[in-house]
Amino acid sequence: MTKRQITVGQLFATLFISRMITNITYSSTISSSNSIWDQIISSGVAFILTFFMIIPVYLICNKRESMNIADMSYFLIGKIGIIFVFIYAVYYIFICIYSLSLFNNFVTNVMDPNISIILMSIAVMITASYAAFKGIEALVRASGFILFLIILAGIFIIISLFPQINALNYEPLMYDGNQDVVKGVILMLSTTSCIPAMAMLIPLAKGKVKKGIVLWNVAIYASIAVFIFAIVGTLGDYVKTQLFPVYTASMIAGIGFLKNLDSLYLGIWTTGLFIKVSLFLLLFSMCIKRVFGDLAGRISIFIGAFFVVVISVLANSTQYFNGYIYNINFLFGFTLLTSIIIPLILLIVDFIKSRRRKESEKVKL
Amino acid sequence: MKKLSFSFIIVFSILLSGCTGGKQLHERLIVQGLGVDKENNLYNVTVQFLTADNSGEEMGENYETISLKGDSIIDAISKVSNITGKEPMYSQNLILILGEEVARDGISKVIDFFIRHYECRPTVTVFIAKENASKILTLEGANGIITADKISEMSNAQRLNSNIIFSNVLDVVNCLYNNISDPKIACINIDNGDLVIADSTAVFNEDKLSGFLAEDLSRGVLLVSDSVLGGTEVIDIKGLGKVTFNLTDSKSKVNFQNNYGTPCFNINVNVKSNIYEINKDVNSLFSDNYIATMEAELKNRLESLIYNAIRESIFNYKSDVFNFGKIIKRDDKEFFKNIKSLKEVLMKSDYNINVDVKVKKMGQERIKLVQNIN
Numbered sequence: 167m168t169k170r171q172i173t174v175g176q177l178f179a180t181l182f183i184s185r186m187i188t189n190i191t192y193s194s195t196i197s198s199s200n201s202i203w204d205q206i207i208s209s210g211v212a213f214i215l216t217f218f219m220i221i222p223v224y225l226i227c228n229k230r231e232s233m234n235i236a237d238m239s240y241f242l243i244g245k246i247g248i249i250f251v252f253i254y255a256v257y258y259i260f261i262c263i264y265s266l267s268l269f270n271n272f273v274t275n276v277m278d279p280n281i282s283i284i285l286m287s288i289a290v291m292i293t294a295s296y297a298a299f300k301g302i303e304a305l306v307r308a309s310g311f312i313l314f315l316i317i318l319a320g321i322f323i324i325i326s327l328f329p330q331i332n333a334l335n336y337e338p339l340m341y342d343g344n345q346d347v348v349k350g351v352i353l354m355l356s357t358t359s360c361i362p363a364m365a366m367l368i369p370l371a372k373g374k375v376k377k378g379i380v381l382w383n384v385a386i387y388a389s390i391a392v393f394i395f396a397i398v399g400t401l402g403d404y405v406k407t408q409l410f411p412v413y414t415a416s417m418i419a420g421i422g423f424l425k426n427l428d429s430l431y432l433g434i435w436t437t438g439l440f441i442k443v444s445l446f447l448l449l450f451s452m453c454i455k456r457v458f459g460d461l462a463g464r465i466s467i468f469i470g471a472f473f474v475v476v477i478s479v480l481a482n483s484t485q486y487f488n489g490y491i492y493n494i495n496f497l498f499g500f501t502l503l504t505s506i507i508i509p510l511i512l513l514i515v516d517f518i519k520s521r522r523r524k525e526s527e528k529v530k531l
Numbered sequence: 532m533k534k535l536s537f538s539f540i541i542v543f544s545i546l547l548s549g550c551t552g553g554k555q556l557h558e559r560l561i562v563q564g565l566g567v568d569k570e571n572n573l574y575n576v577t578v579q580f581l582t583a584d585n586s587g588e589e590m591g592e593n594y595e596t597i598s599l600k601g602d603s604i605i606d607a608i609s610k611v612s613n614i615t616g617k618e619p620m621y622s623q624n625l626i627l628i629l630g631e632e633v634a635r636d637g638i639s640k641v642i643d644f645f646i647r648h649y650e651c652r653p654t655v656t657v658f659i660a661k662e663n664a665s666k667i668l669t670l671e672g673a674n675g676i677i678t679a680d681k682i683s684e685m686s687n688a689q690r691l692n693s694n695i696i697f698s699n700v701l702d703v704v705n706c707l708y709n710n711i712s713d714p715k716i717a718c719i720n721i722d723n724g725d726l727v728i729a730d731s732t733a734v735f736n737e738d739k740l741s742g743f744l745a746e747d748l749s750r751g752v753l754l755v756s757d758s759v760l761g762g763t764e765v766i767d768i769k770g771l772g773k774v775t776f777n778l779t780d781s782k783s784k785v786n787f788q789n790n791y792g793t794p795c796f797n798i799n800v801n802v803k804s805n806i807y808e809i810n811k812d813v814n815s816l817f818s819d820n821y822i823a824t825m826e827a828e829l830k831n832r833l834e835s836l837i838y839n840a841i842r843e844s845i846f847n848y849k850s851d852v853f854n855f856g857k858i859i860k861r862d863d864k865e866f867f868k869n870i871k872s873l874k875e876v877l878m879k880s881d882y883n884i885n886v887d888v889k890v891k892k893m894g895q896e897r898i899k900l901v902q903n904i905n
Contacts, residue, residue: 336861418653
């Protein structure tokens with residue numbers, strides 16, 4: 167059982183930052199598609215589908231106030247519920263690994279191949295562990311400030327790109343069929359790791375959750391659409407040659423003497439990465455705490471961080487691990503499992519149990 | 532816990548110190564300009580770089596140039612360390628000059644480094660040297676070496692004069708990658724022995740240089756591409772003498788339609804102009820509606836520039852520097868899907884050109900100082 171410690175606004179600000187990190191690393195390489203422009207349609211489709219994806223988590227979190235998905239698993243299916251809690255714990259750690267290894271990939275390919283990935287990963291994870299150790303309240307307070315900076319930097323980059331847009335870079339939508347739209351939808355939905363995060367965090371938030379969800383979803387997909395519009399309009403087909411097109415767009419952005427805004431992009435990514443990894447480490451520790459108790463939960467932050475460093479460094483040095491981490495179908499399946507399937511199973515169990523209870527109450531009467 | 536935190540701080544302040552293994556500025560070779568030529572199947576890369584003072588504390592405006600040979604661009608450039616003992620830094624590079632031979636051989640072979648290398652920026656301005664790139668980068672002007680930043684600043688000429696087309700790596704790669712439109716790159720030349728001047732635009736057929744467009748034809752291309760922001764046109768008008776038009780702005784709209792099997796482009800351009808130089812007293816000509824006459828003359832001139840630019844680029848050089856292919860794809864994607872040879876379609880197409888000219892301002896001279904200069 168948990169008490170409400172944060173506001174809905176703080177919760178969705180933190181989740182927005184967490185998702186923005188995925189948005190700015192948007193890459194057609196990960197989705198194996200040829201046309202990023204087609205994925206502006208994907209953003210519209212994914213926007214609607216995300217609402218549907220949230221419904222099971224929203225319903226399960228509203229079933230019994232102050233119980234998160236881990237509590238509900240235990241409450242509804244007893245000790246077998248440990249399997250679900252374990253799945254969520256693995257998912258949260260996997261998202262940390264995915265985020266850190268993507269950052270490592272970026273640094274070694276785009277920044278400087280000589281940077282020590284091991285030391286950088288350790289530094290990121292130590293700061294993230296510290297933030298996770300401080301708890302959700304400290305984390306969301308930091309998020310508020312970081313969100314302000316991220317929005318400011320994002321708006322500045324986008325505004326400075328708009329004068330450089332060439333209308334001829336926008337080719338007819340779905341010129342080569344709809345496969346790029348489908349790939350885009352899968353990529354966008356599979357990176358919606360915030361829904362499984364909501365399954366743990368909504369019970370901690372006080373306020374109008376529905377309003378928060380709507381605003382969060384609108385902001386997320388509006389920002390994706392604006393990013394796609396800006397990078398395709400400014401980069402054209404050059405976008406297809408780039409691993410991280412949003413970063414490339416930030417390199418050509420500039421207003422007046424303020425040129426080469428890639429440093430702003432780096433600022434957004436590093437601060438956002440800190441929030442995202444801290445948040446998912448905290449969620450991991452909440453799962454461990456539910457199973458093994460408070461002390462284990464605290465220690466698990468550091469153990470989790472250790473695994474994240476080891477696996478993300480391995481992923482950066484071998485293609486073998488890369489294949490699993492950036493396998494979009496695997497990520498999609500994992501996200502569906504934690505966003506829809508497990509909450510749905512719990513809802514069904516709850517429905518059956520409450521029906522039985524009502525029937526037995528009727529019999530007693 | 533405090534002891535643990537303290538140990539972490541001590542350990543990581545040693546391990547994570549940002550300066551460990553870092554390079555001082557005087558240990559880096561700050562590349563400002565690169566020139567690529569081809570000699571005996573080897574690339575001859577000329578590197579113009581800034582050098583710091585020995586102390587490394589102050590950066591002087593000292594430029595040096597070194598030429599190196601190699602099998603690839605990076606193979607040649609890496610040899611610069613053998614001479615200077617410094618590691619090249621490309622993030623401050625401003626220009627890339629390709630020799631005419633490299634351009635005729637195909638620029639795809641040399642551009643990869645500028646897309647792939649983590650320090651290279653897509654905003655680097657690309658030039659074609661009519662002779663070879665190393666001559667431009669090593670040229671001694673009246674005030675010392677012609678520096679890369681001065682050459683880079685030439686790209687402002689497109690905004691100011693609109694008679695040369697400047698492109699950066701991003702524009703060039705865009706054209707090379709989409710396989711529809713062809714690159715167009717400013718061409719620079721040595722003038723009067725000690726000046727570097729942009730005097731024409733190099734146009735390509737796919738990645739190979741196919742010819743040069745003179746200044747007036749380059750303006751024709753820019754008019755179609757909606758990119759004329761300045762420049763002058765001098766027209767000798769009967770009854771008015773020499774009139775100098777200052778072009779201030781242009782807006783173009785190009786549409787494609789398939790007229791029963793005949794592809795057709797409708798090119799509509801609106802141009803605004805001011806007049807600040809006329810060599811005749813025009814005040815006496817008010818009754819003759821001389822402004823309409825001027826507008827008609829400028830319209831004819833600009834229409835002929837566009838027509839000649841299309842003839843030269845499409846028919847002579849087989850180069851689509853107007854993005855006509857993209858316009859077909861935008862306006863009639865079914866027709867575009869069935870195209871076997873885009874260049875043949877463009878050569879069979881009709882081009883309906885219409886330029887609408889508005890003379891906005893005539894300057895503040897009321898009565899001409901000297902009457903009727905010829």
